[in-house]
Amino acid sequence: MAAPDIIPIQLGLTxxxxxxxxxxxxxxxxxxxxxxLxxxxxxxxxxxxxxxxxxxRTSTEHDLIDHPEWDTASRLLVDELVPDDDHRFDIVSVPDLVAETPDIWTLAELSDTVSILRSLAEVCDLAPVEEVLDSADGFSVLSVGESAFTGRAGEKLWNGIGAAVVENWDxxxxxxxxxxxxxxxxxxxxGTAEEEAKATGTVLEESDDLIEELEEGERDPELAFWDEIGIDCVxxxxxxxxxxxxxxxxxxxxxxxxVDNRIQIWSNDEDLENYLADATVDHSLASLEVWAEIREAIAGGDAVVVAGPENTYALDGIADGLETGPGGVERxxxxxxVELLTDAAKARKDEESIEALTxxxxxxxxxxxxxxPSKDRLPPAPPFTAEVDTWKVLVDRFTGSLDWNGRS
Incomplete structure (x- = not known):
């Protein structure tokens, strides 16, 4: 088999x-x-x-450098690096996809997404991905199309996929x-590539978050302790x-x-550090093997409470923005x-809130x-009163689970 062309693809990620x-x-x-790549x-x-x-065009250290077609790929123009519609895989939106009817378009999109995921799992050694895709029989027959998902047996296969996605897609x-x-x-x-893009009229699908990561530069060194220990300051x-x-x-x-399923949150980082350093306090994390190390690092001044941008959550203002629909809230x-509310609902086993969000x-x-957003789907139509009311209920449930500064 001759080496195929190297193909640009788009992945929809967090x-x-x-x-x-x-x-x-x-x-x-x-x-x-x-x-x-x-x-x-x-x-x-x-x-x-x-x-x-x-x-x-500039890097010589990556896994495709020895591919038989790399010399050709490395000279592709910017507009040739924009994936076509058949090579755009929206990984994070699979839960929305499996909530739809298993028609020819839904099955084709899901089949393509699962196929690229299996390739990614094999190449990148992602055992959790393989486990999820092997957990429901329906994943293996997606390429068959609609005929595999008709009748009672087909409905069971589709529901099995849905259950696996709802429970384990995270x-x-x-x-x-x-x-x-x-x-x-x-x-x-x-700079040269961006000028080329303008000259060729290339439409670039940018990810604000990925660009932000490039602009932010090095990560705050004070986060290194928490990254290594595996616990987030939020x-x-x-x-x-x-x-x-x-x-x-x-x-x-x-x-x-x-404590007693109520999240302990502190408005002053120093007060939280004192709380974490107190060996007499019993809480949900105190039984972790690494907790003694955390307590000693905090008490000794070798670690401080600091939240990275990926763990900084602002709930205020979202309800007002949702009233205007898409475009009213910063993505x-x-x-x-949504990540925070979902995590908190899972922690307190609030299935109703989880279902409302997922x-x-x-x-x-x-x-x-x-x-x-997807150009292939019609945006929801206003009014969004019911959606906003539901959001407010979810936020109220979350805030009701917080103990501020050690007091409910």
Whole structure:
């Protein structure tokens, strides 16, 4: 089998739409290969075709460098690096997709997405992705089309896919997020590529979050302790108050710093540090193996409470924005807010709130239209009174679970 062309693809991830390159299976020296643009354990994803072009034109250290067609791929023009419709895979929107009727278009999109996910899982060694895709029989017959999902047996297969996605799709997204990185690109090469994009009239689908990561530069060194220990400092603004707490994930389930299932949040970081350093306090994280290390680091001044941008949540103002529909709320703010409310609902086992945010409800549809807009789907129509009312209820449930400064 001759080596196929290297193909630009778009992946819809937590941070937005990102571009990378995919080398479908080929045989060389009697061995079968498949690869993506990356290096070591990292999958390289870029916010625009210009960033991708700048990288492949200047970098000599990545996993596609020895591909038989790399010389051709590295000379692609910016407009040739914009994926076609058949190579755009919206990973984070799969829960919305499986909530629809299994018609020819839905099945084709899901089949393509699952296919690229299986390739990513194999190449990047993502066992959680393989486990989820092997957990429901329906995933393996998507390519058959509508005939596999008709009648009682077909309905059972489709419902099985839906159940697997609702329960475990976070594992798929988290596994991918864990290997995705956006390397720096040569500034001069980027400038040239951006001028080329303007000259050719290339429409670039940019990811604001990925661009922001490039602009932010190095990560705050004070976050290194928490990154290594595996616990997040979480900053929350709600009802006009801003406070900080902690959260981690155990077996993919969120666990907050809590007492009697009530999240302990502090408006003063120093007060929170004193609370964390107190060996007499019993809370939901105190039994972790690493807790003694955390307590000692805080008490000794070797670690401080600090939240990264990915763990900074602002709930205020979202309800007003939702009243105007898509365009009324900043996408990143809403995406983070949904993450926080969902995590908190999972932690307190609030299934009603989880379903309101993750299944085919009017509110979830409105959120999807804002967080992951698609030109192929009609945006929800106003009025959005019911959706806003539901959102306010979810926020009220969350705020009702907070103990501020050690007091309910």
């Amino acid at each position: 941070a937005g739409n990102g571009l990378t390159l995919w080398a479908p299976r080929w045989v060389e020296d009697g061995e079968e290969w498949e690869a993506f 990356g290096h070591g354990d990292d999958l390289y994803v870029f916010p625009t075709a210009a960033h991708l072009a700048a990288f492949i 594992k798929v997204v988290d596994a991918l997020d864990g290997v995705v990185t956006t390397p720096e690109v040569d500034a001069a090469a980027l 900053e929350i603004t709600v009802d006009g108050r801003t406070g900080t707490t902690l959260r981690c994930y155990l077996d993919d389930q969120p666990v907050f710093l809590a 990143k703010q809403l995406s983070l807010a 299944t085919a409800t009017p509110l979830a549809s409105l959120i999807g239209a804002i967080v992951k």
